[in-house]
Amino acid sequence: xxxxxxxxxxxxxxxxxxxxxxxxxxxxxxxxxxxxxxxxxxxxxxxxxxxxxxxxxxxxxxxxxxxxxxxxxxxxxxxxxxxxxxxxxxxxxxxxxxxxxxxxxxxxxxxxxxxxx
Amino acid sequence: xxxxxxxxxxxxxxxxxxxxxxxxxxxxxxxxxxxxxxxxxxxxxxxxxxxxxxxxxxxxxxxxxxxxxxxxxxxxxxxxxxxxxxxxxxxxxxxxxxxxxxxxxxxxxxxxxxxxxxxxxxxxxxxxxxxxxxxxxxxxxxxxxxxxxxxxxxxxxxxxxxxxxxxxxxxxxxxxxxxxxxxxxxxxxxxxxxxxxxxxxxxxxxxxxxxxxxxxxxxxxxxxxxxxxxxxxxxxxxxxxxxxxxxxxxxxxxxxxxxxxxxxxxxxxxxxxxxxxxxxxxxxxxxxxxxxxxxxxxxxxxxxxxxxxxxxxxxxxxxxxxxxxxxxxxxxxxxxxxxxxxxxxxxxxxxxxxxxxxxxxxxxxxxxxxxxxxxxxxxxxxxxxxxxxxxxxxxxxxxxxxxxxxxxxxxxxxxxxx
Numbered sequence: 052x053x054x055x056x057x058x059x060x061x062x063x064x065x066x067x068x069x070x071x072x073x074x075x076x077x078x079x080x081x082x083x084x085x086x087x088x089x090x091x092x093x094x095x096x097x098x099x100x101x102x103x104x105x106x107x108x109x110x111x112x113x114x115x116x117x118x119x120x121x122x123x124x125x126x127x128x129x130x131x132x133x134x135x136x137x138x139x140x141x142x143x144x145x146x147x148x149x150x151x152x153x154x155x156x157x158x159x160x161x162x163x164x165x166x167x168x
Numbered sequence: 169x170x171x172x173x174x175x176x177x178x179x180x181x182x183x184x185x186x187x188x189x190x191x192x193x194x195x196x197x198x199x200x201x202x203x204x205x206x207x208x209x210x211x212x213x214x215x216x217x218x219x220x221x222x223x224x225x226x227x228x229x230x231x232x233x234x235x236x237x238x239x240x241x242x243x244x245x246x247x248x249x250x251x252x253x254x255x256x257x258x259x260x261x262x263x264x265x266x267x268x269x270x271x272x273x274x275x276x277x278x279x280x281x282x283x284x285x286x287x288x289x290x291x292x293x294x295x296x297x298x299x300x301x302x303x304x305x306x307x308x309x310x311x312x313x314x315x316x317x318x319x320x321x322x323x324x325x326x327x328x329x330x331x332x333x334x335x336x337x338x339x340x341x342x343x344x345x346x347x348x349x350x351x352x353x354x355x356x357x358x359x360x361x362x363x364x365x366x367x368x369x370x371x372x373x374x375x376x377x378x379x380x381x382x383x384x385x386x387x388x389x390x391x392x393x394x395x396x397x398x399x400x401x402x403x404x405x406x407x408x409x410x411x412x413x414x415x416x417x418x419x420x421x422x423x424x425x426x427x428x429x430x431x432x433x434x435x436x437x438x439x440x441x442x443x444x445x446x447x448x449x450x451x452x453x454x455x456x457x458x459x460x461x462x463x464x465x466x467x468x469x470x471x472x473x474x475x476x477x478x479x480x481x482x483x484x485x486x487x488x489x490x491x492x493x494x495x496x497x498x499x500x501x502x503x504x505x506x507x508x509x510x511x512x513x514x515x516x517x518x519x520x521x522x523x524x525x526x527x528x529x530x531x532x533x534x535x536x537x538x539x540x541x542x543x544x545x546x547x548x549x550x551x552x553x554x555x556x557x558x559x560x561x562x563x564x565x566x567x568x569x570x571x572x573x574x575x576x577x578x579x580x581x582x583x584x585x586x
Contacts, residue, residue: 058363064362100367104343113316114318115318119217166232
């Protein structure tokens with residue numbers, strides 16, 4: 052089977068063609084870097100995305116602080132992760148890089164603060 | 169009157185990178201003036217990731233990208249005044265600014281770097297019938313509401329314009345539980361990065377309707393819906409294609425305008441296409457000692473490129489202040505050939521001893537085309553491109569040896585060949 056993809060690994064957005072069957076990826080073409088190859092293979096088997104959102108802050112300068120996953124999480128778990136993130140809050144002061152939720156829903160990714168507050 | 173070697177107007181990614189580079193190049197006293205309460209500019213509300221892939225080789229959020237520079241600034245003696253509004257720049261580089269603690273400030277600078285960024289085109293700039301119901305806002309305003317102020321501006325959203333901020337907000341609103349019904353784009357192509365269409369719209373099955381616009385808004389106090397319609401080649405609505413879509417929020421992502429009020433007041437020559445100043449390869453304007461970089465010069469897609477360009481401006485300002493500019497200046501204009509909408513810089517000093525990178529945008533989508541660079545009528549390079557789109561800034565390099573061999577009355581031209 053052939054699938055045409057636009058790589059989202061970086062803003063270049065290379066047009067990638069993947070040939071695959073039920074058991075394996077046969078070839079990846081059109082990518083201009085290693086990350087593109089990796090992206091295409093994951094996209095066929097188990098698509099993942101970085102997740103960026105905010106978390107409530109108690110007693111901070113702002114009502115919320117931005118957070119992100121420190122590695123991509125399975126695309127199909129995006130909304131479940133959002134639910135978990137929206138159910139917690141963090142006390143000020145918040146440090147950049149501070150782990151807010153460890154190993155969110157067993158994905159292996161931590162949710163970390165992306166700014167101070 | 170206070171004296172500084174260099175005054176940088178704007179403390180976003182452009183201003184910070186320019187100031188740091190100027191410091192590295194040996195400039196003595198540097199002052200950054202920032203209108204907001206903190207440094208970082210618009211990056212502070214751009215919480216999505218994808219920043220820094222080129223420059224740092226990692227994927228950061230906007231605030232994290234800004235933080236790298238804020239941290240570095242703290243290790244220098246560069247002065248920063250936040251909450252400070254620059255009002256005017258005089259003929260002889262006196263910057264007038266105002267804030268709550270100092271009152272009115274007059275700052276004599278040897279050089280000035282303009283790094284004021286851009287703002288969003290508002291509703292008033294569009295021909296759209298309807299009332300002034302609440303719920304109509306630019307995508308960037310909505311981004312601030314959600315990401316900084318922490319509340320949702322609506323539940324059912326229509327987005328007009330497929331610029332990157334609109335696409336990013338389509339995903340953001342969806343993640344927070346809103347229903348984004350459609351993104352309408354008046355042009356036959358999207359103005360955003362392809363990767364954003366994939367990961368912000370396709371991932372969430374949000375439809376993108378090309379050659380479609382909003383012709384009317386409905387609702388008295390709160391927006392109740394919009395009428396959308398297809399447009400013809402002249403971008404005029406086609407009768408009979410109208411469709412009513414109920415929604416409580418309309419977000420506009422219909423273009424960015426460089427904030428050049430200060431620039432124009434000095435009388436600096438402007439480029440009608442970029443809406444920014446006309447500059448040379450070190451980003452110096454036609455007013456000696458005034459430089460411009462980042463989105464105030466031309467709107468960029470990627471902050472990484474803003475950083476690189478601003479470092480050039482910082483270096484240029486340092487060379488000006490320290491009297492290290494090339495001894496001779498012979499400007500050759502860069503001209504846009506077929507398919508190229510604009511070029512920055514607009515002129516190049518052929519006595520500059522380094523390679524010069526020209527940034528440009530194409531006027532429409534090209535597939536399997538070539539980007540051709542011509543100097544004095546000779547083809548210098550011809551680079552194959554699978555795809556060229558107006559939403560994605562491209563660049564081409566003039567090698568130093570080519571520049572050195574150029575005619576004083578020569579021409580540099582970039583064009584697209586199909």
